[in-house]
Amino acid sequence: MDALKPYQETKKAAEKKILIGGPLAVLAVALFLLVGLNSQVIQILAGIIFLAGVILIIIGSVAFSKMVRTFKTTFLKEKIGEWVENGVYEPNRGLALNEVYQCEFMRHADRFHAEDYIRGSLDGVQFEMCDIKLEERRVEHTKNGTRTYYVPFFTGQFYAVDFNKNFNGALQVLETERPRSKRPFKKIKMESVKFNKIYKTYTTNDHTAFYLITPQMMERMMKIEQDHPGNIGFAFIDNKMYLAIDNNRSLLEVQMFRPLDERRIEAFKDDFKLIQDVIHELKLNQNIFKEIA
Amino acid sequence: MNPFVIVLLVLLGLVLAIGLWYISTMNALRRLEVKVEEADSGIDVALTKRFDALSKLVGATKGYAKHEAELFEKVTKWRKGLPDQLSMEQKQEFQSRLNEVQSGINVAVENYPDLKADKVFINLQNSINEVEEHLQAARRLYNSNVSTINQRIVTFPTSIVAGMIALAKKEFFEADTEKRADVEVSF
Structure with missing residues (x-):
């Protein structure tokens, strides 16, 4: 179904961001707990990685929500018009x-x-x-x-x-x-x-x-x-x-x-x-x- | 305390408990009886409505279903509607007669597509169908109430109270299924 393609692509891109951001945040926490407690440099590095991860998750989630909204107000609206009379x-x-x-x-x-x-x-x-x-x-x-x-x-x-x-x-x-x-x-x-x-x-x-x-x-x-x-x-x-x-x-x-x-x-x-x-x-x-x- | 007084008090307590149980059971049975009577009058109302609706249908189809019109005049024992104080059997008979006339009209008008398409006729058929549905609902409600009271009347220990107040089992309003199928209006 071609009409679905733009939504699938946007969804995939948003999910990709979350898939990268999530492990990054986890990695940052692990880094902080395992080796960063005694090293300020590692702490800063873990902080930056964590922030990057969280930002990616937020960007991905916002993009996903936006895609869902557009999908519902355009694609689904049209489909429901076909499935239900008036x-x-x-x-x-x-x-x-x-x-x-x-x-x-x-x-x-x-x-x-x-x-x-x-x-x-x-x-x-x-x-x-x-x-x-x-x-x-x-x-x-x-x-x-x-x-x-x-x-x-x-x-x-x-x-x-x-x-x-x-x-x-x-x-x-x-x-x-x-x-x-x-x-x-x-x-x-x-x-x-x-x-x-x-x-x-x-x-x-x-x-x-x-x-x-x-x-x-x-x-x-x-x-x-x-x-x-x-x-x-x-x-x-x-x-x-x-x-x-x-x-x-x-x-x-x-x-x-x-x-x-x-x-x-x-x-x-x-x-x-x-x-x-x-x-x-x-x-x-x-x-x-x-x-x- | 004196053992005689204790025995007396226990006996008094027992008599009081039995008395209270008797009164509450009697009231419950009377309430059920009232419900049966109410449902019975519901059947009367529905039968009267059906008679009135059928009278209108007979009037509207006189030219097409002469035989049924005559049948309605002759066979319907109670030409002015349902008299008071009919037994359940008589009500069933009355319903059967109405069914006969109705199914006769249904068959007779089959040959007249113009009449079947007539708005007045369709409205009459619709109202008969609605009345028939109400009659069936009244019959089911009546039978449901009769079933409840009859179960109480035959079940021990309520049967004792029922016997003491001379409450007899009630008669069901049997559905004339074959005839009922005839009068169903298809949409």
């Missing part, structure tokens, strides 16, 4: 936190980060998605003072999909327990023992749960859970289906020292498999779920 890709932004909370099963976060926002439609079904990371603040009191740090409790993807079916109340199908909320959700059991073992169903209206989750839908939801590792949660609220998967991964990421080739691009395309599976398996592309013009 696809819009904005790598530096994501859905807002209040949009994420619309699903009503996400715990409140002390720190939130979202990126790789994608909007478009698949088989005529509108969706929005992005990578999200939610963290909670922990405070540790020690003899030396107070330490504040953040622990991630959700790292994965969040999707908001159009679901144009009229129903009363709200429904959540989750692999984990749900947090408390103002809306009076209650836990119910569906007919399938297997489904109840995998998912916990919460609803504000029993009839709505049985209306939306048909036996076929249960089978398909179980298949989605089987095919996609991670904790999955579905919410059906106000003509939207929200889907969140906590899989500890980030989509569309270019990694250092990993080839950026056609296989990697195919892997990026596979990142849309979950949303495709959800739309196809849950048959959201059928007219009954689409908005009637």
Whole structure:
């Protein structure tokens, strides 16, 4: 793929700098510790080598980050436009936190980060998605003072999909327990023992749960859970289906020292498999779920 | 303490515990019974909606499916809708009749592509399909509640309380699967 070549070359050059800079810095530290403790000349020499190594690492990292930014805003943007109907890709932004909370099963976060926002439609079904990371603040009191740090409790993807079916109340199908909320959700059991073992169903209206989750839908939801590792949660609220998967991964990421080739691009395309599976398996592309013009 | 008093206190404690257990079990069973009744009325609502939707469809297809229109008039025992206090068996029968009319109309309109493409007809079919989905949801919810209460009624020791308050096993609303397949609307 010719279009990839400039990125591959820039990536290679950046990695080369890091590959040289890293060992140089290590060498400088080794030199300082092994023979430089008693010699000022060696100490200065080790310092210069260390500085050179660090500078090379910084230059390489900056070049790599710049390449990733350009790659995402040009190459990937174009590709996503091909993969997704009316696809819009904005790598530096994501859905807002209040949009994420619309699903009503996400715990409140002390720190939130979202990126790789994608909007478009698949088989005529509108969706929005992005990578999200939610963290909670922990405070540790020690003899030396107070330490504040953040622990991630959700790292994965969040999707908001159009679901144009009229129903009363709200429904959540989750692999984990749900947090408390103002809306009076209650836990119910569906007919399938297997489904109840995998998912916990919460609803504000029993009839709505049985209306939306048909036996076929249960089978398909179980298949989605089987095919996609991670904790999955579905919410059906106000003509939207929200889907969140906590899989500890980030989509569309270019990694250092990993080839950026056609296989990697195919892997990026596979990142849309979950949303495709959800739309196809849950048959959201059928007219009954689409908005009637 | 006097051993007689101890025995008396233990006995009193036992009676109190049994009494509390009886009350809580009875309340739990009553709550389940209410849930079954609510689900039962959900079926009534869905059946009535289905009857209304089918009446409209029969009206719209009178010229094409005369036989079905007549069938709807004659066969549907409750022409003005669903009367109160029907047994589950009667409700199932009512649903079967509606299914018969619906599947008859589906077959009859096969020969009229113009009608099938008509917007009013399509909307009616869509609304019937939606009503049918609600009916199935109501049926599943009812059966799920019936299954829960029936399990409690036959399981010891809850069965003792159920017997004491004369709570009998509830009747399931059986799905007429063959007929149900007929009325499914393809998209």
